[in-house]
Amino acid sequence: MTAPGLPAGALPGFGPPGADGLPPLHVPLRFFLTAALSGVLLGGLWLLEGDAAFGSRWATSQLAATHLLTLGFFVMVMFGALFQVVPVLGGGAVPRAVLVGSIVHPCLGLGTGCLAWGLWNWSPGWMQLGGLLLALAFLVFVPAVGVCVLRARALALRPVRLAVGAFAVAVALGLFLAVGITFPELGITFRSWTNVHAAWGGLGFGLLLVVGVSHQVVPMFHVTPAYGPRTTRFVPPAIGAGLVLLLLPWPAPRVAGVGLAAAAGLWHVHATLRLLQRRRRRRLDPTVLGWQCGLFAVGAGLWLALVDAVAPEAVGWVAEAPAREVLVAALFGFAGLGTVVVGMLTKIVPFLAFLHLQRLAVARGDFAAMVGLPTMDRFVGRRAAFVAVGLHAAAAAVVVAAARWPEFGRVAGALAVMSFGWLGVVIAVAALRYGRAARSIVRAGA
Amino acid sequence: MVPRRLDVSRLEPPEPMVQALAALRELGADEYLVIAHRREPVPLYDLLPGLGFRHRVQQGAATAFEIVIWRQAGPEPEAGP
Numbered sequence: 295m296t297a298p299g300l301p302a303g304a305l306p307g308f309g310p311p312g313a314d315g316l317p318p319l320h321v322p323l324r325f326f327l328t329a330a331l332s333g334v335l336l337g338g339l340w341l342l343e344g345d346a347a348f349g350s351r352w353a354t355s356q357l358a359a360t361h362l363l364t365l366g367f368f369v370m371v372m373f374g375a376l377f378q379v380v381p382v383l384g385g386g387a388v389p390r391a392v393l394v395g396s397i398v399h400p401c402l403g404l405g406t407g408c409l410a411w412g413l414w415n416w417s418p419g420w421m422q423l424g425g426l427l428l429a430l431a432f433l434v435f436v437p438a439v440g441v442c443v444l445r446a447r448a449l450a451l452r453p454v455r456l457a458v459g460a461f462a463v464a465v466a467l468g469l470f471l472a473v474g475i476t477f478p479e480l481g482i483t484f485r486s487w488t489n490v491h492a493a494w495g496g497l498g499f500g501l502l503l504v505v506g507v508s509h510q511v512v513p514m515f516h517v518t519p520a521y522g523p524r525t526t527r528f529v530p531p532a533i534g535a536g537l538v539l540l541l542l543p544w545p546a547p548r549v550a551g552v553g554l555a556a557a558a559g560l561w562h563v564h565a566t567l568r569l570l571q572r573r574r575r576r577r578l579d580p581t582v583l584g585w586q587c588g589l590f591a592v593g594a595g596l597w598l599a600l601v602d603a604v605a606p607e608a609v610g611w612v613a614e615a616p617a618r619e620v621l622v623a624a625l626f627g628f629a630g631l632g633t634v635v636v637g638m639l640t641k642i643v644p645f646l647a648f649l650h651l652q653r654l655a656v657a658r659g660d661f662a663a664m665v666g667l668p669t670m671d672r673f674v675g676r677r678a679a680f681v682a683v684g685l686h687a688a689a690a691a692v693v694v695a696a697a698r699w700p701e702f703g704r705v706a707g708a709l710a711v712m713s714f715g716w717l718g719v720v721i722a723v724a725a726l727r728y729g730r731a732a733r734s735i736v737r738a739g740a
Numbered sequence: 741m742v743p744r745r746l747d748v749s750r751l752e753p754p755e756p757m758v759q760a761l762a763a764l765r766e767l768g769a770d771e772y773l774v775i776a777h778r779r780e781p782v783p784l785y786d787l788l789p790g791l792g793f794r795h796r797v798q799q800g801a802a803t804a805f806e807i808v809i810w811r812q813a814g815p816e817p818e819a820g821p
Contacts, residue, residue, distance in 0.1 A: 514779070515752055574750050648754050656787055664787075665762050670754070 317377050317391035319650045319728065324395070325374025326639060326721050328403045332366025333714025335407075337689075339414070340696075340707025348700035351620050352485075358414035363627060364495055365406040365428070367714075369461075371635055372503055373398060373435055376454075378646060379507060380442045383450040387442075394438045401431035418476055425472050432465050453506030453530040460498025460537060467491035490540050492623070497555050498537050500631050501592070505530055505562050507638075508585075515641060516582055518569040525565045532558035549603045556600035563593040580679035584637015587687045588630050591694075595626030613698050624697040628710075629690035636686040636717060640679035643721055644670040647728040654735055663735045672731075673724040682720055685713040741810070741817050742768075747776040749803040760784055764793060764809065772810035772817045776803040 336359050340347055343355040350356065377395065381387050388394060405427030412420025436458060443455045468491055474482030513520050536555025539547045567589055570582055599622045601609045613621055648670050655663035689709035696702035746763050748756035756777060763773055775781070780797060784807070788795055793809050798819065800806040810817055 517750055517752055517778075575752065645753065652754070652757070656790060659790065661761075661765055661791065665758070665765050667758070 316381055316649070316653070317388065317395065319646060319725075321377050321391055321395040322374035322646065323643070323721065323725050324399055325370050325377075326643065327718060327725075328399065329367045329370035329374070330714050330718030330721060332362050332370060332403075332406060334711050334718065335410075336362040336366065337707045337710030337712075337714060339410075340703055340710060342707070344703040344707070345696075345700035346703075348620065348696045348703040348706075350616060351623070354414050354416050356620075358410040360623070361406060361413060362410050363632075364500075365402070365409070368500055368627075368631060368635065370402060370406075371639065372499070373402065375507075375642065376439055378642075380439060380451070380454070383446075383454065383506075383510060386446060388438055389441065390438070394434055398431045398435045401427045401434075405429075405431055421472060421475065425469065428465075429469070432462075436462055436465075449526075450506070450510055453502050453509065456530050456534050457499050457502035457506060460494050460502055460534070463537075464491060464495035464499055467494060493540050493552075493555070494537055496623075496626060496631075497533060497559065500627075501559055501562075502530055502533055504631060504634060505533070505559075508562075508566055511638070512566060512569055512585070515645075516570060516579070516585075517574040518572055521565060521569065525562065529558045529562045529565075532561075552603040553600055556596040556603075559596045560593055560600070563589045563596070580676065580683045581637045581641040583680070584633050584640070584683045584686075587683070587690075588632070588634030588637065591625050591633065591690065592630030595622050595624075595630055598622050598625065617698060620697040621694065624690075624694045628693045629687075633683065633686050633690055636713070637683050639717065640674055640682050640720065643724045644673035647673045647724055647731075651728065651731055651735065654732055658735065660735065660738070663738060668727075668731050673727050674720055678720050678723075682713070682717050685709070685716055689713040741815070742771050743774045743817070744768075744771045745774050745776070747803070749776050749778045756781060757784055760809075761787075764791065767811075769811075772808060772814070775807040775809070776800050777805045777807060778803055780805055781807065 339355060339359050339362065343353075343359075347353055347355040347359055351360075377388055377391055405424045407424070408420050408427060409424030412418065412422075412424055440458055443451050443458055467487060470482070471484065471487055471491060474480060474484055474487075509521050509526055512518055533555045536551045536553070536558065539551030539554065542548065542551075567586065570585060573582070598609060598612065598618065602618055602622070606615065609618065612618060648667060651667050652664060655661075655667065689706065689712070692702055692706040692709050696706040744763065744767065746759060748759055751759065756775075760773070760775055760781070763775075767773055777800075785795060788809065789812075792812050794812050794816070795807055795809045796816070798806050798808065808817055
């Protein structure tokens with residue numbers, strides 16, 4: 295017997311979305327698992343290339359690694375999470391979420407793989423194939439989610455709206471750069487526009503989405519006071535305004551843009567760390583550890599970018615100018631947003647598993663099952679979650695060191711393989727345990 | 741009608757929901773539930789009609805919200821302190 299509304303034989307929770315707009319669990323989980331796989335490939339690439347990858351941000355292997363991290367890990371996780379976050383924040387259900395997920399997930403995964411392979415081997419054909427698949431993924435996903443975030447008036451969705459808009463600009467800039475590679479005779483200033491593309495992707499999509507999500511999940515999951523109105527009202531538009539200034543073709547507004555976006559980001563980092571200090575439950579928590587380690591790294595990356603833009607001579611002691619750019623990316627991306635995202639996954643995956651089991655028990659009208667559901671740590675144990683965050687923090691420390699001393703590149707790669715590999719195991723085990731618990735509820739009610 | 745009080749204001753999700761459902765399952769015929777919470781538990785509201793309960797929200801004494809839940813078949817409890 296299956297839950298009402300499910301086809302016979304379908305595994306509950308792997309069926310149609312519920313009335314509350316949450317899509318079935320397999321939709322986000324497949325994105326999260328593929329993100330972990332992309333991370334393993336990224337580590338493998340660093341393991342193979344070592345100091346050649348970390349010697350220059352323009353090394354083809356580092357360009358490939360950057361896209362495995364940004365598209366393969368961050369965008370993959372964030373797309374998967376948006377299917378769940380948008381309904382929860384009041385944006386309603388993503389229309390045809392299962393179909394959208396079934397198109398976007400393979401296109402994003404394969405497109406990232408082709409693009410990374412093409413960049414590594416500097417093969418325009420592979421890059422174009424990757425670009426086409428990615429364009430298809432974005433053309434399906436951005437309007438589907440964009441409709442939800444634009445039609446909803448919920449204040450909580452404002453940073454998400456800005457983040458989705460920033461993502462569209464980052465993609466447009468990426469396509470502009472791809473045209474520049476395909477047609478070099480156009481004379482597009484590749485390096486300068488790459489910085490703008492990276493800023494719109496990292497600060498625009500990455501940071502704005504983390505800001506928007508943290509406004510909701512930090513007070514809710516970690517029992518802290520709410521963010522102050524100045525932080526929620528001014529930080530997202532200030533980051534957006536800084537990014538707009540970066541599009542202007544003169545140095546002064548671009549410096550002002552970096553300064554404004556970095557200062558707003560630092561404000562958010564400070565506000566979040568203060569709130570986490572004031573949380574009511576003081577017990578050690580892997581997700582809180584992920585927030586704290588990640589936000590320190592984001593703050594360090596933003597501070598370095600800010601000083602580098604305003605007074606580069608003041609940070610000459612940190613590293614030479616080209617290495618400073620790699621250092622900013624390593625601090626902000628892999629160490630900062632990466633540790634935050636890994637920590638959040640160790641909380642969100644078991645929470646979603648619990649939520650979907652609860653929906654299943656409700657759909658069956660099984661009050662006893664509703665009360666006796668497995669606790670969240672039955673899906674992802676505390677020790678496993680601490681290992682995931684700890685491994686990523688260790689990998690992040692060595693990646694940051696490798697940005698300054700490229701000879702650490704292979705160690706960084708090995709640790710990245712271990713970190714993302716463990717994350718994949720944690721998510722896969724949670725999915726298996728969820729399936730077992732769902733079947734047991736169905737059997738009990740049959 | 742006798743109130744049964746439950747304070748979930750310091751619990752992380754999904755514990756407030758778990759404890760609220762457990763308390764509703766054990767609720768006596770002459771009892772109603774008063775939940776003290778720091779935020780409105782909207783997902784709980786969605787479940788209540790299907791479980792045979794109604795609710796109203798009032799400002800709490802020590803917490804931001806108090807959610808009063810009673811059986812659909814029974815009378816609505818009067819507003820208390």
